[in-house]
Structures are given as structure tokens and as C-alpha cells.
Amino acid sequence: MKSLQNGKPYPMRLEADLGMRSIAIGLMIGLGILTLGGALITPYSPSSQTPTQYNIFRVILATYTPLLTPISSAAGVRMVGGGGPQGAIPILIWLVAALATGIALRDPGRSGKAMFASASIILLLWIASVFLSAPTWPDLNSWLTEVDLLTSDLISRPIDIISLFTIPTGLAILAAQIAQLKRRPVRTETSIDEDYYL
Numbered sequence: 001m002k003s004l005q006n007g008k009p010y011p012m013r014l015e016a017d018l019g020m021r022s023i024a025i026g027l028m029i030g031l032g033i034l035t036l037g038g039a040l041i042t043p044y045s046p047s048s049q050t051p052t053q054y055n056i057f058r059v060i061l062a063t064y065t066p067l068l069t070p071i072s073s074a075a076g077v078r079m080v081g082g083g084g085p086q087g088a089i090p091i092l093i094w095l096v097a098a099l100a101t102g103i104a105l106r107d108p109g110r111s112g113k114a115m116f117a118s119a120s121i122i123l124l125l126w127i128a129s130v131f132l133s134a135p136t137w138p139d140l141n142s143w144l145t146e147v148d149l150l151t152s153d154l155i156s157r158p159i160d161i162i163s164l165f166t167i168p169t170g171l172a173i174l175a176a177q178i179a180q181l182k183r184r185p186v187r188t189e190t191s192i193d194e195d196y197y198l
Helices: 010-039 052-067 070-074 089-105 108-132 140-155 157-184 189-197
Strands: none
Touching: 010 108, 010 157, 010 189, 052 089, 052 108, 070 089, 070 157, 089 108, 089 157, 089 189, 108 140, 108 157, 140 157
16 A cells, blocks of 8 residues: 555555564574574484485474473473483573574564564474374374374473463563663763753
8 A cells, every 4th residue: 555645655554564574583583593402402313214205394393392391301301202301401592592582673572472473383383293294103003102192291291381482472572672772872961951952
């Protein structure tokens, strides 16, 4: 939609486009850091004997599994699927992603939305990879057993699921607020006096 006066987009439309662009950038930052961190710490290795188009789902599953239980892992509890705990590393990865998103966007609302979307996509990709990786298992029975183990294990940890959305989102908002405040120029007494006389 164009303005009849100067042919330029309406300010509200332009602001909405910039907002969506900022959220998309924050989403890429968050997902990038989380994916890289998960790939570096995962103890699982995908099978090299399965087709690439199916094996990619095992890679996604292996990458994001350590990130799903940051609180349990920090407490020394084994992660989803029975793998050994990774200590405080998973929660540190989430915190780094949240800080980077907040500092990069410098907007509390957009930073919170981007980080919440990142956590949602991580969880959705993990769930999808559990089911789409079926062809990589030796037989249907072993796959169903694994699905039951993974899903029941994850559902039994509600604190971890809640923390995926609350802690990183809150930290991203806080980091954005701090970055926003530091960006604002400090008004001196001289500038205040000048504004008063004007």
C-alpha cells in the first residue's frame, strides 16, 4: 500500500517490515548458536550406513537432544534418551544465544519474540526428527521403542520444557533493555538547561 502524497510506504507498514526483519535476524542468531553448540557437545553419532536424506533427521535428533534438558543436565541427571549429562554446558549455550540475540537486536519485544521462536523451532524440529528418522532404524519395533523412550522421558521433565521458553526469553529481553539503555545518550546538565531555555 502506497501513500498518496509521496509514493512511499506508510510509516506503520515500514515499521512493521523492519520489525519482522529484526525478529528474523534474531531468530537466525539464536538458532545458529544453539545448533552449533548442540552439534559440538552431542555424544551421539549418526549412522553412516543409512541414506543421507533420512540420516539428516538423525543428525538433527542428535544435535538438539542435549539442549532439551538444560536444568536436568546441570543437576547431573542423564539427558533424554539415556545419554550422559553434559553438566552446565547446555544451559550456558542457551544463555549465550539469549544474550547475543538481545544485544544484537536492542529491542526487548523483538528479542523476546525471536528467542521464544528459536526455542519453539528447536523443540518442533526435535519432535519431527524423532518420527521422520524411522527409516534409519533396523526395524519398526526398535524405532517404536526409541520413540516411546524419548517422548516419555521428555514429558517427565516439565521443568526443563518450561525453562526452554522462560529463561532464554527473559534473558534476551533483559539484555536488550540494558543494550538499549547504554545506546541512549546521557543528558548533561548543560543540555538540560539549553532545552529549558529553548
